[in-house]
Amino acid sequence: MAHRESLPALLRVLNGERLDPPPIWIMRQAGRYLPEYRELRTRAKTFLEFCYSPALATEAVMQPLRRFPLDAAILFSDILVVPDALGQKVWFVEGEGPRLEPLLPLTEWKLGEPEKAIQRLAPVYEAVERIKAGLPDGVALIGFAGGPWTVATYMLQGRGGDKDEARLAIYQRPNDIDALLDVLVETTAQHLAAQVKAGADCLQVFESWAEGLPPLAFQHVIIEPTRKLVARLRSLGVTVPIIGFPRGAGAQIAAYANETGVNALGVDTQTPADYAFEVTPEGMALQGNLDPQTLVVGGEALERAARDVLIAFKGAPHIFNLGHGITPQASPENVARLVEIVKGGA
Numbered sequence: 001m002a003h004r005e006s007l008p009a010l011l012r013v014l015n016g017e018r019l020d021p022p023p024i025w026i027m028r029q030a031g032r033y034l035p036e037y038r039e040l041r042t043r044a045k046t047f048l049e050f051c052y053s054p055a056l057a058t059e060a061v062m063q064p065l066r067r068f069p070l071d072a073a074i075l076f077s078d079i080l081v082v083p084d085a086l087g088q089k090v091w092f093v094e095g096e097g098p099r100l101e102p103l104l105p106l107t108e109w110k111l112g113e114p115e116k117a118i119q120r121l122a123p124v125y126e127a128v129e130r131i132k133a134g135l136p137d138g139v140a141l142i143g144f145a146g147g148p149w150t151v152a153t154y155m156l157q158g159r160g161g162d163k164d165e166a167r168l169a170i171y172q173r174p175n176d177i178d179a180l181l182d183v184l185v186e187t188t189a190q191h192l193a194a195q196v197k198a199g200a201d202c203l204q205v206f207e208s209w210a211e212g213l214p215p216l217a218f219q220h221v222i223i224e225p226t227r228k229l230v231a232r233l234r235s236l237g238v239t240v241p242i243i244g245f246p247r248g249a250g251a252q253i254a255a256y257a258n259e260t261g262v263n264a265l266g267v268d269t270q271t272p273a274d275y276a277f278e279v280t281p282e283g284m285a286l287q288g289n290l291d292p293q294t295l296v297v298g299g300e301a302l303e304r305a306a307r308d309v310l311i312a313f314k315g316a317p318h319i320f321n322l323g324h325g326i327t328p329q330a331s332p333e334n335v336a337r338l339v340e341i342v343k344g345g346a
Helices: 009-014 035-041 047-051 054-067 081-085 114-120 122-134 148-157 164-172 174-198 215-235 250-259 273-279 299-312 332-342
Strands: 072-074 090-093 097-100 140-146 202-207 242-246 264-266 285-290 318-322
Touching (some): 009 318, 035 054, 081 114, 081 148, 081 174, 097 148, 114 122, 122 140, 140 148, 148 174, 148 202, 148 215, 164 215, 174 215, 202 215, 215 242, 215 250, 242 250, 242 285, 273 285, 299 332
Parallel strands (some): 072 140, 140 202, 202 242, 285 318
Antiparallel strands (some): 090 097
């Protein structure tokens, strides 16, 4: 085990240490707000093809690191490579987002085998190896996947947006939902374990559709599958820290942080830092939670909001991040200013 001082700052905080200044990375830091990314994206016919190109994915990850002194890189991929690898048709509509052939109209849900899915995802793990080899010292590499319920929602409905149909299925087809979540837990665990084997230093689980669920349903489709996922990862020998990000979970972040086995909690934009401190286990690292819109506006609004986040999370292990992904309208200059503020610039 490396001496603590030689560990990347992000990993030190995930291990429970408080650092000043806190480490910073930005959800979707590789992406459309960067002109060089928009140029790079034109080199692949489809977004999935881009995700499955180790060379393109690696370059996308490196682009923000060349501009900004960030403390972590995150694999460039998508949460929907998992249903794609399981044999569901997935495509992306420019300006609208992902589309899948929905499961809900089908009476029987035929799902692929996790082992075959992992074989199909080999290019993703090659990208992890390439990224790891190219990272500067002190920059941690984050692997990721979607939370089981979030991925299930896309698979069920064939799209994001309004999630009423998926929620309805929790009550109408509970056995089918359980079977789907079990396949996703196993596939996601193997997918994340393969990322760690390829070089990821820690993991993030994006439960982007955690909002709007009553407590019993939240327990059924968020807490239990996440608990099983974390336990399965540990049984596969994965020891790295896991950040859980249950966006929109509101008061239910308490159960999520205490019952799933995650090591750190991603705090979304709507959640006050003091509430997150109050309901999470003592010493748990918290990540977040600047409003992404401030990176569009910049100026005094950004300065004030960034300093407010720094002050709000002062008392505990903190990773500075946004409370949701950066938007395409954000300016690189505002990101540079944010990193300067967090790192202690004037």
